[in-house]
Each structure stands twice: as C-alpha cells, then as structure tokens.
Amino acid sequence: xxxxxxxxxxxxxxxxxxxxxxxxxxxxxxxxxxxxxxxxxxxxxxxxxxxxxxxxxxxxxxxxxxxxxxxxxxxxxxxxxxxxxxxxxxxxxxxxxxxxxxxxxxxxxxxxxxxxxxxxxxxxxxxxxxxxxxxxxxxxxxxxxxxxxxxxx
Amino acid sequence: xxxxxxxxxxxxxxxxxxxxxxxxxxxxxxxxxxxxxxxxxxxxxxxxxxxxxxxxxxxxxxxxxxxxxxxxxxxxxxxxxxxxxxxxxxxxxxxxxxxxxxxxxxxxxxxxxxxxxxxxxxxxxxxxxxxxxxxxxxxxxxxxxxxxxxxxx
Numbered sequence: 327x328x329x330x331x332x333x334x335x336x337x338x339x340x341x342x343x344x345x346x347x348x349x350x351x352x353x354x355x356x357x358x359x360x361x362x363x364x365x366x367x368x369x370x371x372x373x374x375x376x377x378x379x380x381x382x383x384x385x386x387x388x389x390x391x392x393x394x395x396x397x398x399x400x401x402x403x404x405x406x407x408x409x410x411x412x413x414x415x416x417x418x419x420x421x422x423x424x425x426x427x428x429x430x431x432x433x434x435x436x437x438x439x440x441x442x443x444x445x446x447x448x449x450x451x452x453x454x455x456x457x458x459x460x461x462x463x464x465x466x467x468x469x470x471x472x473x474x475x476x477x478x479x
Numbered sequence: 480x481x482x483x484x485x486x487x488x489x490x491x492x493x494x495x496x497x498x499x500x501x502x503x504x505x506x507x508x509x510x511x512x513x514x515x516x517x518x519x520x521x522x523x524x525x526x527x528x529x530x531x532x533x534x535x536x537x538x539x540x541x542x543x544x545x546x547x548x549x550x551x552x553x554x555x556x557x558x559x560x561x562x563x564x565x566x567x568x569x570x571x572x573x574x575x576x577x578x579x580x581x582x583x584x585x586x587x588x589x590x591x592x593x594x595x596x597x598x599x600x601x602x603x604x605x606x607x608x609x610x611x612x613x614x615x616x617x618x619x620x621x622x623x624x625x626x627x628x629x630x631x632x
C-alpha cells in the first residue's frame with residue numbers, strides 16, 4: 327500500500343469535524359490491518375477513562391478506512407456506509423486509544439469487489455478492536471458496511 | 480423529574496471533552512424518555528450527513544443519561560458503564576441529530592434497583608433512536624448498561 331493512499335485517507339478523515347474533535351491519527355496499514363489512534367485527553371469520560379462513544383467512533387472510522395483502502399487499491403471509488411455495528415466494552419482504558427481494523431474472518435473480499443463491479447453495490451463484514459497497553463482487548467467491534475460505486479466522473 | 484436533575488446531568492455531560500465536541504444539548508425528559516440533540520455541522524461526515532460515530536455517541540450518552548436520571552430519582556449514586564451495544568444505521572440524516580433513550584421493553588427496572596441495593600451492582604437494557612425530521616428512524620440502538628454503586632461518602 328502506497329503511502330499516498332494513507333495520506334489521502336488521513337486528509338479525508340480530517341475533513342470531518344467530529345473526527346478532528348477526536349484528534350485522530352493514522353498510524354499505519356500493514357498485513358491488511360489499519361491502525362488509528364487518538365489521545366485520551368480528548369476522549370475521556372466522567373470516570374477518567376476512554377469514552378465509549380469515542381471508542382465506537384474510532385473503531386467505526388478504522389473499519390471504514392479499511393474498506394476505503396481496499397477499494398482504492400482495486401481502483402474503485404465508492405461511498406462507504408456503516409450499516410450496523412455491535413460493540414462490546416470489555417475493560418476500561420486509561421490510556422490513549424489505539425484501534426485496529428481488519429476484514430472479519432468470514433468476509434468475502436473478492437465477492438464484495440465483484441458485486442460492486444457487477445451491480446454497483448456490495449456489503450462486507452469488518453472487525454476492529456481497541457487494546458489496553460498490555461494487549462488485553464478493551465473494546466471489540468463487529469460491523470457490516472455497504473459500498474455504493476460512484477458514477478465514473 | 481425536577482429540572483435540577485436535568486441541569487446536573489447537563490453539567491455532567493459538559494465535563495467530558497468529547498461531549499463538548501458533539502455540541503450536545505439536553506432537550507428534555509418526560510414519560511421516561513430522555514431527549515438529547517446535537518447540530519449536524521459539528522457531526523457531519525464526508526457525505527454531508529450525520530457521522531455514524533456521532534450517532535453512536537449521542538445514543539450512548541442518551542441511554543447513559545436515562546440510567547443516571549432513573550438512579551438519581553432512587554437516591555442511588557453509581558458509576559454507569561455501557562457494556563455492549565448494537566446499532567443499526569437505517570437512513571442517512573441530513574439534519575440536526577435528535578436522540579431519545581428509554582428503557583428497553585424487556586428491562587426490569589425494579590430488579591435493577593434491587594440488585595444495586597443488595598449487591599452493589601446491576602445490569603439493565605436500554606433502547607435509543609435517532610429519527611429523521613419526518614419521524615422515520617435513522618438509527619436505532621440497543622445496549623446493556625452496568626451500574627456499580629459508589630461507596631457512601
């Protein structure tokens with residue numbers, strides 16, 4: 327994955343006011359995993375740990391970006407939407423938020439790409455998580471995303 | 480419900496940096512429903528509609544606040560955590576975000592309160608939704624929350 331794609335993604339994120347509020351950083355993309363982070367100070371709740379809504383946002387954005395990067399590599403421009411998500415909050419996080427997103431184990435990427443090429447739209451399952459500094463999972467995320475091809479410009 | 484409790488809740492929300500970023504307002508509480516809102520401009524995504532993470536945050540906060548108000552009315556001070564949530568994004572919202580939260584139909588409020596009083600902790604199911612201006616549901620939220628009583632000060 328060229329760095330240009332990550333730069334494009336980062337600029338895309340920063341165009342969204344709620345993402346700027348998260349103070350999101352794009353940390354890297356390798357082995358099919360997109361890593362994002364955000365400082366605790368901007369995302370802290372009333373108990374001094376990471377706000378559940380910020381964890382939800384960061385994992386949603388990471389999964390959205392993972393789909394975007396995959397489609398970008400295929401040369402497909404599409405609007406990408408989260409259709410539904412399930413989040414489990416497993417342990418409080420008293421540190422900066424670090425999310426990684428990947429395709430769900432059962433996801434059929436070639437089928438997703440083929441559906442977009444054939445019918446202009448497709449659906450794909452993603453997974454994401456935020457870990458504590460010791461690697462324990464603080465929050466896990468499973469979601470379905472939809473992509474709708476943009477008309478060629 | 481006395482306005483003092485809503486004022487207390489509003490101040491509590493505003494103590495959280497990510498909530499200030501949402502530009503959240505507490506709109507009212509009646510018939511067991513807590514209503515919150517946030518302007519689209521602060522919560523817009525790349526497609527000009529409401530960002531999924533902001534919808535998740537607003538519904539999580541509304542449900543959290545509904546639990547807080549209910550426990551406050553019982554004279555219980557507790558830390559309240561979201562344990563898991565399931566969100567369905569049903570239609571794009573090109574308007575300000577208006578969430579309402581309530582107990583889930585199956586929720587056992589008296590059992591929840593009794594568990595906190597007897598064992599210091601309990602779990603309760605909440606529901607929330609954001610509607611389009613015409614009343615159609617834009618996003619729906621189902622979640623389980625945990626409350627842990629604070630030691631008497």
